[in-house]
Amino acid sequence: MFTERIWKRVEPIWSSYLEHSFVKGLGDGTLSNEKFQHWLKQDYVYLIEYAKLMAIGSAKSRDLSTMSTFANLLHGTLFMEMDLHRKFAASYGISSDELEATDSAATNTAYTSYMLNHAQRGGAEHVVACLLACAWSYNFIGKSLAEKGGLSQSNPYHAWVETYSGEEFTDLTNDAIRLMDELTEGKPEAELAELEEIIVKTSYYEYMFWDMCENLETWNIPQE
Numbered sequence: 494m495f496t497e498r499i500w501k502r503v504e505p506i507w508s509s510y511l512e513h514s515f516v517k518g519l520g521d522g523t524l525s526n527e528k529f530q531h532w533l534k535q536d537y538v539y540l541i542e543y544a545k546l547m548a549i550g551s552a553k554s555r556d557l558s559t560m561s562t563f564a565n566l567l568h569g570t571l572f573m574e575m576d577l578h579r580k581f582a583a584s585y586g587i588s589s590d591e592l593e594a595t596d597s598a599a600t601n602t603a604y605t606s607y608m609l610n611h612a613q614r615g616g617a618e619h620v621v622a623c624l625l626a627c628a629w630s631y632n633f634i635g636k637s638l639a640e641k642g643g644l645s646q647s648n649p650y651h652a653w654v655e656t657y658s659g660e661e662f663t664d665l666t667n668d669a670i671r672l673m674d675e676l677t678e679g680k681p682e683a684e685l686a687e688l689e690e691i692i693v694k695t696s697y698y699e700y701m702f703w704d705m706c707e708n709l710e711t712w713n714i715p716q717e
């Protein structure tokens with residue numbers, strides 16, 4: 494199975510996320526609220542672009558079952574995952590409109606542009622390759638933080654850990670993994686290598702996104 498090969502390739506990269514101070518702070522509750530709010534706003538506009546991947550995937554699907562999986566992932570992103578962001582924002586007095594008006598930071602823009610470029614140029618299998626690390630690595634982090642006590646009510650970010658380790662998000666992740674395997678069945682090595690490259694690059698972008706939030710980065714140029 495293609496995703497077994499992928500797991501071996503990305504596991505060291507994803508394990509490095511668990512050592513990142515932003516991720517550690519999410520799990521033990523020591524992350525500053527300023528940094529979390531930076532993630533919240535940047536991630537909201539990230540997810541708007543990310544959701545477009547699934548719409549593209551639906552349009553590129555060759556059968557109704559694949560189309561339904563993309564549509565379900567799209568629905569889960571807009572109405573389950575982004576609800577987490579809206580709830581956190583509301584608790585900080587930030588409206589959904591304010592979240593939506595966030596100016597996407599440099600790393601965020603590079604990441605979403607990379608995915609949308611590959612999704613538009615390729616087939617449905619390229620679209621799943623683009624979104625796989627995103628879904629799967631968050632589920633991996635959520636489960637790991639949950640095991641380490643991140644679900645404790647004393648953790649101000651326990652709802653984050655709950656969402657990404659929870660059944661609904663796990664089911665959506667497993668749908669994406671299953672789809673990746675279905676769409677790569679019987680594909681030649683050259684095509685698999687191309688898809689693997691996308692998954693590795695998006696895994697690097699995931700690390701850079703954590704770093705961007707840790708360092709409160711936007712567009713790091715001297716003030717105009």
Ligand SMILES: Cc1ncc(CN)c(N)n1
Pocket residue numbers: 536539540574626627628631699702
């Ligand atoms: C940057 C990023 N990567 C992944 C996820 C999980 N969908 C997310 N919300 N944001």
